[in-house]
Amino acid sequence: MSAAACTTAPAPPPFKPIADTKVLMQSVVDPNADVVWDSVKTIITAAGTEEIRPRTEEEWTIVRNSAITLAESGNLMMMVPRAKDGGEWMARAKEFIDASESAIRAAEAKSADRLFDSGGAIYEACSRCHQQYVDAIVKANQ
Numbered sequence: 472m473s474a475a476a477c478t479t480a481p482a483p484p485p486f487k488p489i490a491d492t493k494v495l496m497q498s499v500v501d502p503n504a505d506v507v508w509d510s511v512k513t514i515i516t517a518a519g520t521e522e523i524r525p526r527t528e529e530e531w532t533i534v535r536n537s538a539i540t541l542a543e544s545g546n547l548m549m550m551v552p553r554a555k556d557g558g559e560w561m562a563r564a565k566e567f568i569d570a571s572e573s574a575i576r577a578a579e580a581k582s583a584d585r586l587f588d589s590g591g592a593i594y595e596a597c598s599r600c601h602q603q604y605v606d607a608i609v610k611a612n613q
């Protein structure tokens with residue numbers, strides 16, 4: 472192997488970004504977060520209390536798949552042209568990936584309690600990034 476072959480970095484993957492951050496949020500992040508959040512809840516009516524949670528293999532798989540989509544969408548947030556900076560943005564996206572990964576593990580373990588907690592962690596990760604970056608956009612436009 473020549474020295475040049477050893478030092479030449481491989482060409483970057485020919486990514487073809489389709490969705491900007493806003494469209495990614497609308498089409499991928501928001502709908503899949505809803506699947507996770509709606510999967511475990513308690514509905515209280517005059518008729519009584521209903522505990523919603525995944526019960527069948529198929530229902531657990533649907534939640535797991537949405538959690539995987541969320542986790543990987545965190546990687547999409549880190550990529551050009553969506554990443555807003557190389558520091559805080561990456562940290563917020565990483566927190567989001569970690570929270571989504573915990574939802575994947577909860578679904579694999581078929582634990583409704585852990586899935587509920589992971590849903591809360593996902594919500595916090597959404598909020599932390601929005602507080603830092605979306606509120607800034609809104610303020611800048613005022």
Ligand code: HEC
Nearest residue numbers: 492493496500501504548563564567596597600601604605
């Ligand atoms: C790493 C940062 C980050 C994370 C994590 C994140 N978002 Fe966002 N989100 C943004 C930014 C930035 C925008 C503003 C995009 C724009 O308008 O250009 C946005 C916008 C949105 C919008 C508004 C789109 C519109 O119609 O204007 C929704 C809805 C949304 N996010 C949902 C979510 C949900 C739900 C989660 C968590 C499950 C989440 N986001 C996690 C950064 C993030």
